[in-house]
Amino acid sequence: MEVTMVISQTVNAVFVPSLRTKRQSPKASLRKQQKVTSSEFCVLLQSCIEHRSLKKGRELHTLIREAGLERNRDLFPKLLKLYCTCGRVDYARELFDRIPERNLDTITWTAMISGYVGSGASNHALTLFVEMFGLGLEPDSYSFSALLKASADLSLHRLSTCLHSLIVKFGYGSGLSVGNALIHAYSSFGDVCSAQKLFSRMPDRDIVSWSSMIQACTLAKFFAESRTLFSKMQFEEHVKPNEITLVSLLPSCSFFSSLGKGQSVHAYAIRHGFDSNLIVCSALIAMYSRCGDPEAAFKVFNRLKKINIIVWTSMMEGFSINGRFQLVLELFKLMQDQGLKPNSITLIVILSACSHGGLIDEGMRIFEGMQEKFGIVPSTEHHACVVDMLGRGGRLKDAQFFIEKMKIPPTGCVLGSLLGACQVHRNVSLGERLANQLFRLEPYNESNYVILSNIYASVGRWDDVGRVRRLMALKGLTKPIGCSWIELKDKVHVFGAHDRSHPESQRIYGKLEDLSQMIVKAGYVPSTKYIFLDVEEDDKKRLLCSHSERLAIAFGLLKAPPNVPIRIAKNLRVCGDCHDAIKLISKVVARRFIVRDTSRFHHFSQGSCSCGDYW
Template identity: 60%
Template sequence: MLSIYSSLSPHLVANSSTVKPSQKIGQLLTSKEYSVALQCCIDSKSLEQGKLLHTRIREAGFERNRDLLPKLIKLYSVCGQIEDAEKLFDRMSKRNSDVFLWTSMICAYSNSGKWRNCFELFLQMLERRVRPDSYTFSALLKASSELGLFELTLQLHSMAVKCSCNMFLSVANSLIYAYGSFGVAHEAHKLFERMAVRDIASFSSMIQAYSSVGNYADSIALFSTMQTAEGLRPNELTIVSLLPACGFFSSLRRGQAVHAYIIRNGLEFNLIVGSALITMYSRCGDPDVAYRIFNSFHRKNVVLWTSIIEAFALNGRCDVALSLFKKMQDHGLKPNYVTFVVILSACSHAGFIDEGLQIFETISEKFGIKPGVEHYACVVDLLGRGGRLHDAEKFIESIDIRPSGSVLGTLLGACQVHRNVEIGERMAYKLFELEPHNPANYVILSNIYASVGRWENVGRVRRLMIAKGLMKDSGCSWIEIKDTIYVFGAHDRAHLDSDKIYRVLEELSEKIVHAGYVPSTQFVLLDVDENDKHKFLCSHSERLAIAFGLLKLPADMPIRIAKNLRVCKDCHDAIKLISKVTSRQLVIRDTHRFHHFSRGSCSCGDYW
């Protein structure tokens, strides 16, 4: 206590040795001084000192003070003693007349993750005709977004408008965050544009809202505006919201610039920022830098370990991911729900079927975590990639929850790889009932039929798509050169350098044929002659992006490309040979993982 009081009352410090426990400390400290002392305990989460201070506040007769009581409740909640906060709140009389007290307890529940308790207390508050204020709405909006209750968020927004609280900065920021968490970025944008005053939280929440719907270009543009036009300095929340945009574009240069900003501003040892940095580098295809960042932390939590395990898993180094998974447990840390999703996915991509099944068994048996749909989907993928399609189907039938689109869709995708029409049809028809307007399921079934030459069935599925108004997603690849992102579609001739790009492709085709390339025309899912199939294969979007990279990037620089669909097997074979004949490192990220091509081989080990 001496450390807290020393800055408040020299008189108290001088006489601290003579003060008896029963003596009224109120004679020595005012309520304002107690308030400052309480805030010190809250900031440092000093429970023992806070309890002693609470005792002296009660002895001084200040426990029911309008300013001190909410702080006492907050003290107990931030120190993880929510039960003590509840007891303090419950013994206060006439609490129905004071919004500050009610709101402090709602905030305590919100900060403790007791989201439903927030609304139970809010209803009691309304029954006693206590009018909520801006702080009440801010806490409730956080709770509604955490609970995933969109309709409740809309109702709170409406109520905030009626109470004239909607344009308070804290409420507007909370609304932007809530709408962003539900993927309703356009509503968040409307609120953001109407704000007369914006702060760091406003911009950070809006950047997060854009990122939540994959609008990464606007995330990056807003980050720039915040600094140049508004003169605001980004904090760790802003950085964490922005970094996914760099990873999505595989924009290593931009990510490195953000990393430099983090170092300049002393944020590099923040665990949340560190985890986001590791994820950014891993999704830009550079797990070694991610590992250096991981090792720079002396104290590592589960989130940091999970991030680095994912970094190696995504980039085809699944043996390292498994080693880290075991090492994490050796350090006394228990994997969480997300960790198991990451490591099961790693086993799936590497073909570690037995290891993956063993890990799955430990989720509930050893660690007491109830497996979720993501874990089940990973096991189906594990079996499906390994060609054990019947085992995967039996596994789906055995699970104790209704199979989701992700679980069934995973097996449908495996049926395309292994050209299994029988199981593919069963999965597809289940998915048509479960997700009637998801075009991907129809496309995959059509591709399965096309892979075995059943063109009548292909036509039937495509007519069904037309009848439902469904369109196939167009494949595209993109590459960043000097902070500009260039996007290529399949057979694209819209680029200004199109003639040069196709000349490079022709030269590459000749070289890789001499190196042993044989086109796999079975991957052209069109009923055309062999020559046309060869042409279609040569101008897939990733090959166009590679040719452009060869034209524009220095010979010693890796070419990094991202693709919105899975890389086809023929392109994979061709790109391996392109890396050999050009002596270039090629890094391609598709929807499933990274492929690092070098000297004629790939990091995935050709495990499809």
């Protein structure tokens, strides 16, 4: 409110005197008006743009038109930008179309193009660019920056490379902003190599270049490289990280599932006053949660005074992946009590929490009330959550019925959820039908093949297992190799299944043997149904004992300082038998284990797990 008042005062202060001068000597005032007022208008417009004030902006526009300055070279592009940033690209386009093409210059075309990109209508931006190029107008560095963003938004890798060569041709190859836009575009395609090549050749680099390069590494899962860049920028090139740098870096810190790295970034945020920035905080909350420390995440959450929907969603997601499902629902209620409405992503998080927590009735109630209560039309993702919820709870028939009654066509993710449930509940015939449907729908999604092959294996149909595996090979798909890792003293130790490559392998297997004896005494019976290989029972039992997660656990027990929880991460789902075994190990050695799966955490303590064996 204050802002609009300031603007209107300024408008009056600037405009009223010029109105008065209008009635005096016309010639003198005209000159005066154009010289002084157009730049003053420019400042005012800028202020409307910054505060996204459409109302004041329209008033200003009227004043500008009356002053005969609408088509001023500086003001016209600014007017376009005003409408675009206020969410009215249509007004901007109308204004743009009122001027004959031949009278438009590159700057104006580019303003309109950027406006489309900024409003998420990148396709229109490209169409306009083609028109502009066809008229023989040369794009400038601003045009290229906007176009690169458009090509990134539309996932057009080829277009980005074409633009890159055009950029070089037009002589903008060493420009800072264009370079930054190129890094961003390449990183959005996961093409870190091109981004890195460009970055290393840039004559000038600023905070945006560094942050974008860090972001590129993080997105491509080059986590160690992100961190290296972070220290390099500070200690070798003396560039000061800002909040955006931290947000680009933070996801890298949770990968190894050890807290140290993320904590140091948090400390940096506190030292530099970034710890009340909501975006930094939601990244911190996600980082702590993904390191298996929801309490630390909650501390960050709790000291915020004003919380937006994304921060709430991050916190609820954090509790959810750490198995605190009741807490998720309590927070969800609290959030609504405070007058905040969930968005579509919040509801996915909530439904997924209900699914993983086995809170089926509650979940169904929330799903059914989505539209009426929150005004959100359920998308395929929400439907997939419900299918997962019913399927996980063993209600396969209900899940099938639910899919049949869907008002929108079921996508791969909806059917995939049900296929996953078929694996858990060993339903071969339904699994087969779904898998065949899915192979047509998404032929290159390897997880569907893996699940079907696991379903066959679980009932001993080894010929069919082989058939699915050959089908995968034919399509060039592979099953990811399982491994687990543990970080100790800044070093990551990775283990594969039955791995003997670690220098301390002998001690690890010795420890495993001890542990096996202890848990057998405590009542452990190996469950060979989790071995999806065609081998003898005894071999299966032996294979179970040296799964990668157990090797990492044994190593952790040998090496980690006493009394701290042992944190393990795995790139696949924890095997069900290992899950049983780790529960018992946590009891017999009186130790907490925090194991991260592909999708969630298992907090093992005193013989039980936070997931309640339902996952």
